[in-house]
Amino acid sequence: MSAPPLTAPVGTIPSLDGSDPLITTRGLTKAFRGRPALSGLDLELPPGRIVGLMGANGSGKTTLLKILAGVLSDYDGQATIAGHAPGPQSKALTSFLPDARFLSTHLTPAAAIAQYSRLFADFDAAKAAELVRFFQLPTDRTIKEMSKGMGEKLRISLTMSRRARVYLLDEPISGIDPAARDVILNGILRDFDEQALMLISTHLIADVETIVDSVIFLKGGRLLLAGDADDLRQSHATSLDALFRKEYS
Numbered sequence: 587m588s589a590p591p592l593t594a595p596v597g598t599i600p601s602l603d604g605s606d607p608l609i610t611t612r613g614l615t616k617a618f619r620g621r622p623a624l625s626g627l628d629l630e631l632p633p634g635r636i637v638g639l640m641g642a643n644g645s646g647k648t649t650l651l652k653i654l655a656g657v658l659s660d661y662d663g664q665a666t667i668a669g670h671a672p673g674p675q676s677k678a679l680t681s682f683l684p685d686a687r688f689l690s691t692h693l694t695p696a697a698a699i700a701q702y703s704r705l706f707a708d709f710d711a712a713k714a715a716e717l718v719r720f721f722q723l724p725t726d727r728t729i730k731e732m733s734k735g736m737g738e739k740l741r742i743s744l745t746m747s748r749r750a751r752v753y754l755l756d757e758p759i760s761g762i763d764p765a766a767r768d769v770i771l772n773g774i775l776r777d778f779d780e781q782a783l784m785l786i787s788t789h790l791i792a793d794v795e796t797i798v799d800s801v802i803f804l805k806g807g808r809l810l811l812a813g814d815a816d817d818l819r820q821s822h823a824t825s826l827d828a829l830f831r832k833e834y835s
């Protein structure tokens with residue numbers, strides 16, 4: 587029996603409990619100086635899912651996350667988070683880990699936690715302190731004095747300590763050595779709210795295959811494939827990693 591075609595006009599990740607989608611996009615389109623980065627993307631993502639956002643370099647992953655996070659506003663089509671277009675109301679529900687460095691580098695972990703406590707009403711400082719301990723981060727060093735991996739762990743500690751409904755993580759393990767990747771993924775999942783929705787972008791699919799329960803594949807700014815990870819593994823009789831390699835080779 588041949589595998590089903592890899593096309594999905596609407597990228598619907600099925601809900602596990604009948605909930606309505608928490609993130610919806612319709613015809614989402616973004617071009618940079620006339621060159622398309624996202625083209626007519628239709629998605630429906632329910633709460634209670636950890637979704638891998640997969641795609642080769644330049645496929646539009648960061649562009650999608652930035653639109654959802656309310657960082658990029660000049661787009662066509664629609665995006666909603668809990669019914670709100672990206673803006674102040676959706677930002678209050680959404681915790682975003684951008685791929686670029688976003689914290690001032692003179693902060694120690696305690697100072698960064700204090701800053702987040704002031705910035706975000708839903709920030710759980712005790713959870714952040716617990717994650718800093720879990721990651722064994724040095725408490726007396728500023729970000730400038732930390733290694734890249736340590737800095738990334740601190741940024742993840744802060745991002746995951748908001749009591750948000752949606753977490754958008756852009757490449758949280760890129761540039762991190764393989765041994766530390768598992769530690770980071772364990773930190774991300776620590777005390778994670780099962781009702782929340784996480785969208786985690788990566789091209790290191792093998793490393794996140796164990797934690798994602800569903801996937802979206804983008805190619806050239808378009809939806810290639812979306813669905814439940816177990817269903818896809820079963821229907822294509824292969825791992826997501828092998829499917830990814832086949833589609834992007």
Ligand SMILES: Nc1ncnc2c1ncn2[C@@H]1O[C@H](COP(=O)(O)OP(=O)(O)OP(=O)(O)O)[C@@H](O)[C@H]1O
Nearest residue numbers: 618622623641642643644645646647648649650789
């Ligand atoms: N600020 C920008 N100005 C011009 N073009 C941009 C800008 N940001 C992104 N692009 C283009 O949009 C397309 C999608 O980029 P995007 O960063 O969303 O891809 P990505 O899937 O996140 O890639 P990567 O895995 O390399 O991070 C690419 O062709 C990129 O060159």
